Amino acid sequence: MTAGGRHFLDLSDAGTDAIAAMIADAIDRKAARKALPKGQPDPDAPLTGRVLASVFEKNSTRTRISFDMAMRQLGGSMLTLDSASSQLGRGESIADTARVLSRMVDAIVLRTDSHAKIEEMAHEANVPVINGLTDRSHPCQIIADLLTIIEHGKPLPGLQVAWFGDGNNVLNSVLEAAGLLKFGVRVATPAGYEPNPKIVERARKAGAEIVVTHDPTQAAKQADVLMTDTWISMGQTDAEQKRAAMTPFRVDASLLKKAKDDAIFLHCLPAHVGDEVSEEVFEGAQSVVFAQAENRIHAQKSILLWSFGLLGQDAERRTGP
Ligand code: CP
Ligand code: NVA
Numbered sequence: 001m002t003a004g005g006r007h008f009l010d011l012s013d014a015g016t017d018a019i020a021a022m023i024a025d026a027i028d029r030k031a032a033r034k035a036l037p038k039g040q041p042d043p044d045a046p047l048t049g050r051v052l053a054s055v056f057e058k059n060s061t062r063t064r065i066s067f068d069m070a071m072r073q074l075g076g077s078m079l080t081l082d083s084a085s086s087q088l089g090r091g092e093s094i095a096d097t098a099r100v101l102s103r104m105v106d107a108i109v110l111r112t113d114s115h116a117k118i119e120e121m122a123h124e125a126n127v128p129v130i131n132g133l134t135d136r137s138h139p140c141q142i143i144a145d146l147l148t149i150i151e152h153g154k155p156l157p158g159l160q161v162a163w164f165g166d167g168n169n170v171l172n173s174v175l176e177a178a179g180l181l182k183f184g185v186r187v188a189t190p191a192g193y194e195p196n197p198k199i200v201e202r203a204r205k206a207g208a209e210i211v212v213t214h215d216p217t218q219a220a221k222q223a224d225v226l227m228t229d230t231w232i233s234m235g236q237t238d239a240e241q242k243r244a245a246m247t248p249f250r251v252d253a254s255l256l257k258k259a260k261d262d263a264i265f266l267h268c269l270p271a272h273v274g275d276e277v278s279e280e281v282f283e284g285a286q287s288v289v290f291a292q293a294e295n296r297i298h299a300q301k302s303i304l305l306w307s308f309g310l311l312g313q314d315a316e317r318r319t320g321p
């Protein structure tokens with residue numbers, strides 16, 4: 001908590017009820033502005049006069065654009081601080097940057113390499129700090145993913161998600177969501193690329209059924225949702241060795257057939273078609289990846305409103321269609 005709102009570094013900062021409220025608000029706002037041009041504010045424009053600073057130390061298309069569009073649709077605006085062309089790129093500390101930005105803008109979204117850096121930013125800032133991806137987690141992505149799953153007719157309680165490939169930052173946030181919203185996750189990775197055992201254990205303790213296996217078929221069986229991500233995340237270097245280990249975990253048509261007939265395929269993007277997912281699955285009828293990408297805007301709006309303390313206490317909750 002800051003003087004001016006709440007940090008969103010991980011899904012647990014919000015918790016089960018607030019996540020369900022974010023999803024409900026995103027569904028309502030999305031439906032209510034269907035006929036409006038994309039850059040026109042929602043009629044209530046709840047963030048009028050507020051400015052978000054986005055600080056990106058890694059590349060981004062979706063996260064950057066969706067936060068910018070979310071701020072416009074909520075009546076506010078966003079400015080971007082590229083680390084390379086700012087004083088961050090010349091060694092100014094995260095702590096000083098946080099204290100300066102707190103006096104100039106109303107909230108900060110940071111994409112960075114180390115989770116410790118965003119914790120330091122949050123510690124020093126007295127405006128809300130939002131995690132736009134770190135090496136540990138990608139919570140904003142998962143709000144959009146949950147919204148997409150619900151929109152495709154699948155309630156979260158009792159849902160069976162299957163994850164294939166790398167035990168990475170995006171998976172960590174899927175696991176955290178599973179603990180908070182009580183759905184099952186079966187994770188299939190090569191040996192040596194399993195998810196962080198502490199994050200798996202926390203999700204299990206919270207009541208989620210989590211299976212970690214090296215058998216992709218076991219993970220896919222009767223799943224409602226199949227998910228994967230790039231095998232090589234930004235900043236990783238062990239590409240050749242890792243790619244070879246990952247090949248049996250590609251989501252292809254034969255793996256998809258093991259899931260439920262109405263299963264959907266999600267990918268946070270950017271995708272490397274032919275690596276972690278076959279072209280047939282990526283372009284196929286069960287792939288919802290572009291609806292998922294669009295939902296980044298609607299999810300960011302809910303996250304921003306929650307961070308500013310403007311997502312009502314008595315807001316509706318949604319964990320199902
Ligand atoms: N999914 C996602 O975070 O995309 P970007 O890297 O383009 O922001
Ligand atoms: N795991 C990927 C996600 C990109 C949105 C990465 O960290 O590069």
